[in-house]
Amino acid sequence: MLATTEEKSSYVSRFERLDGEGPLSSPAWLRAIRRSAFAKFDTLGFPTTRHEEWRYTSVASIARTQFAVGGELVPADLDLSDYTFCEDVCNRLVFVDGRFSAEHSNIVPSTRGVRITNLAQAFDTDPTTVESHLAQHACYENQAFTALNTAMMEDGAFIYVPKGVVVDHPIHVLYWSTAPGEPAACFPRNLIVADVSSQVTLVETYAGSPRSAYFTNAVTELVARDNAVINHYKLGREGVRAYHVGHLQVHQSRDSDVTSQVFTFGGSLVRNDIGAVLDGEGARCTLNGLHMIGGTQHVDNHLRVEHAKPRCDSRELFKGILDGKSRGVFTGRIIVREDAQKTDGKQTNQNLLLSDDAMAYSKPQLEIFADDVKCTHGATIGQVDKDALFYLQSRGLCMETARSVLVYAFASESVGLVKMEPLRKQIERLLFECLPQGHRLADAL
Numbered sequence: 009m010l011a012t013t014e015e016k017s018s019y020v021s022r023f024e025r026l027d028g029e030g031p032l033s034s035p036a037w038l039r040a041i042r043r044s045a046f047a048k049f050d051t052l053g054f055p056t057t058r059h060e061e062w063r064y065t066s067v068a069s070i071a072r073t074q075f076a077v078g079g080e081l082v083p084a085d086l087d088l089s090d091y092t093f094c095e096d097v098c099n100r101l102v103f104v105d106g107r108f109s110a111e112h113s114n115i116v117p118s119t120r121g122v123r124i125t126n127l128a129q130a131f132d133t134d135p136t137t138v139e140s141h142l143a144q145h146a147c148y149e150n151q152a153f154t155a156l157n158t159a160m161m162e163d164g165a166f167i168y169v170p171k172g173v174v175v176d177h178p179i180h181v182l183y184w185s186t187a188p189g190e191p192a193a194c195f196p197r198n199l200i201v202a203d204v205s206s207q208v209t210l211v212e213t214y215a216g217s218p219r220s221a222y223f224t225n226a227v228t229e230l231v232a233r234d235n236a237v238i239n240h241y242k243l244g245r246e247g248v249r250a251y252h253v254g255h256l257q258v259h260q261s262r263d264s265d266v267t268s269q270v271f272t273f274g275g276s277l278v279r280n281d282i283g284a285v286l287d288g289e290g291a292r293c294t295l296n297g298l299h300m301i302g303g304t305q306h307v308d309n310h311l312r313v314e315h316a317k318p319r320c321d322s323r324e325l326f327k328g329i330l331d332g333k334s335r336g337v338f339t340g341r342i343i344v345r346e347d348a349q350k351t352d353g354k355q356t357n358q359n360l361l362l363s364d365d366a367m368a369y370s371k372p373q374l375e376i377f378a379d380d381v382k383c384t385h386g387a388t389i390g391q392v393d394k395d396a397l398f399y400l401q402s403r404g405l406c407m408e409t410a411r412s413v414l415v416y417a418f419a420s421e422s423v424g425l426v427k428m429e430p431l432r433k434q435i436e437r438l439l440f441e442c443l444p445q446g447h448r449l450a451d452a453l
Contacts, residue, residue, distance in 0.1 A: 106194030
């Protein structure tokens with residue numbers, strides 16, 4: 009369904025401004041990409057539940073809302089201590105309402121050629137790298153929100169790790185939305201390039217005012233060249249009235265190793281599109297996720313892993329914990345191209361329903377065009393084991409504590425995969441805050 013004129017009006021005015029005077033509008037090649045992307049969004053419009061890829065997720069509330077875009081917003085005096093970690097050693101890029109905030113950021117100058125900056129600045133410092141990769145991996149031809157982000161992007165994180173360099177400390181990119189007054193929208197765009205035999209750990213956090221209505225449409229492109237290693241985490245802590253649509257696109261070369269883990273706790277409507285192309289022999293890709301939601305929250309994780317070359321491995325493990333009247337959606341697709349012999353892929357989706365009104369939809373898929381592969385997939389949707397619950401109660405635990413123990417046990421596999429201890433502790437704290445008697449369980453553990 010095409011977007012109506014009313015639905016597109018705020019985006020049209022924003023695009024016209026960017027096309028003429030935005031900070032990223034000067035290079036001719038970028039203006040061409042912007043115009044192509046907006047034309048594609050104009051043609052596609054917002055997806056509806058008639059589209060198979062959006063069958064269980066309605067974005068009508070996003071399409072109907074007139075979000076303020078491109079306003080002159082001044083970064084507020086924010087206390088972000090609850091959203092940061094590794095204060096002394098972590099490079100941190102902070103964006104407030106989509107704009108880079110130098111006063112909240114902490115960038116340690118590198119002597120080894122590592123570039124950590126905002127995308128607008130990178131057009132001056134790294135024009136060749138940006139032009140080579142920006143909008144080259146996250147395809148917008150059939151994805152309306154990616155097209156909208158590509159047309160509207162103004163700023164985001166740019167990280168480049170040179171050949172052979174190992175970045176010792178994590179890099180944290182924090183997006184905070186204040187949405188003062190009327191509902192507002194921002195379009196973060198992140199580009200991360202790890203050159204040959206380099207290593208880097210990156211954390212993306214999306215958060216905002218708990219009582220404000222706002223829309224975040226984010227796109228991240230991760231490029232791992234030969235033998236590069238990237239550990240990527242995405243932590244969703246959006247406000248309860250917020251909308252979040254994110255697209256992570258990974259492109260891997262020979263013998264590269266990329267791990268991406270997404271944890272979602274906040275947001276009214278959250279959609280995570282995750283794509284990976286294993287375009288080099290021997291590449292390894294691991295995608296994990298966990299969401300814990302309640303009330304009327306809706307989280308949709310949509311994966312597409314493409315094995316394009318031989319002898320590549322992929323692993324996906326996504327878990328959902330749903331309470332109240334919440335909805336969880338998982339669509340996972342592994343595609344094995346004709347030449348991708350010796351592929352080894354495994355996909356698992358598990359959902360735990362904590363109420364009779366919560367619902368989960370799961371659709372794992374395999375598309376295999378090669379004949380020498382090993383691929384499996386599976387999905388489960390269930391409730392708390394009554395026998396296990398009875399056993400814990402018989403050992404003296406109350407009903408709420410016993411349920412919390414079992415829910416934590418279900419989530420602990422995903423949380424335990426987080427290698428960064430400060431981030432793992434932050435995720436555990438968020439998990440305990442969602443559990444009845446969670447504070448007692450946290451003390452006990």
